[in-house]
Amino acid sequence: MTKLQEIDKIKLEERVKEAYSLLSPCHLCPRNCKVNRLKDKRGYCKAGLLPEIASFHPHYGEEPPISGCMGSGTIFFSHCSLRCVFCQNYSLSQMGEGSEVSIEELANIMLKLQKLGCHNINFVTPTHYTAQILTALVIAKEKDLKIPLVYNCGGYESVETLKILDGIIDIYMPDFKYGDNASAKKYSSAPDYVEVAKSAHKEMHRQVGDLVIENGVAVKGLLIRHLVMPDVRACSDRVFEFIAKELSPDTAVNIMAQYYPTHLAYKYPEIDRFPTINEYSQALQTAKDTGLNYGWRQTVSTLVREKKPEWKNGKAPDSDILTHGVGKV
Ligand code: SF4
Secondary structure (H helix, E strand, C coil): CCHHHHCCHHHHHHHHHHHHHCECCECCCCCCCCCCHHHCCCCCCCCCCCCEEEEEEEECCCCHHHHCCCCEEEEEECCCCCCCCCCCCHHHHCCCCCEECCHHHHHHHHHHHHHCCCCCEEEECCHHHHHHHHHHHHHHHHCCCCCCEEEECCCCCCHHHHHHCCCCCCEECCECCCCCHHHHHHHHCCCCHHHHHHHHHHHHHHHHCECEEECCEEEEEEEEEEECCHHHCCCHHHHHHHHHHHHCCCCEEEEECCCCCCCCHHHCHHHCCCCCHHHHHHHHHHHHHHCCCCEEEECHHHHCCCCCCCEECCCCCCCCCCCCCCCCC
16 A cells, blocks of 8 residues: 555645645745745746646656666656756756646646556656645545655755655655755755755655565655765765764665766866766765665766666676675665
């Protein structure tokens, strides 16, 4: 049973009300813009009252237990409360690509993805549409949505909002982007990212615990993504230290090599390049040194852009260098 199946309809409707109460004035996320979203006013994220989505489809490129064999039912929302200068989805997150959908349409998209056989519904960058997603879930629950819900976010979340999702979301899949606020301020305009992300990750872990996989597919838990940046700008060591010491060494962590200089990264010479194999290898070693022992790394071919991102959880066959990555799934 998923959490959505388990939760009582009245309780779910109460959560919808709570979420909408955060929209006017809007303090759904740590930006705390205080605009009246109920009147379609737009704050930092540029999201209005109705949800906007850029695409939805079965996604086969997520982590193996998220994609499974039938794909993850991914819904890409437009807009974002972060401003990452290297965002690989900047056309939708920052330039607003996408179209408005009604709440009913959003619910139907979820049901369609379920009908296609997807293993889960994967809400990508959902934070600013939490209230609308919950409303759509009331409809989808009535129509027997019964696959796990994945909250795939940037890690810059308000604990107050996350608490509304307690008992509804099965899998949290946040980024933990930076271990240092100077980088977070410079590259994502989020000078308080580290403290905010730490509190948010603790709350997500409290709600769902470590990742649970059944028959090769994730059913509940926390999966954290960390993108290794050039010039150690993500301060990966501090991120891994926090996860291992303050969450759990058994936390599933995907240490990603797929950074490439896109969007506005050309303005910052130190990140206007791919990470080196040495930088990525060092991040993997640091993760291991902090005690993390579960998750994924990406292959060297991902790093040097020979192929699309590829997941690896053992020794990379094409490299002697990445022999010490986390991963024993
Ligand atoms: S969700 Fe958007 S409008 Fe609301 S506080 Fe966050 S950035 Fe501002």
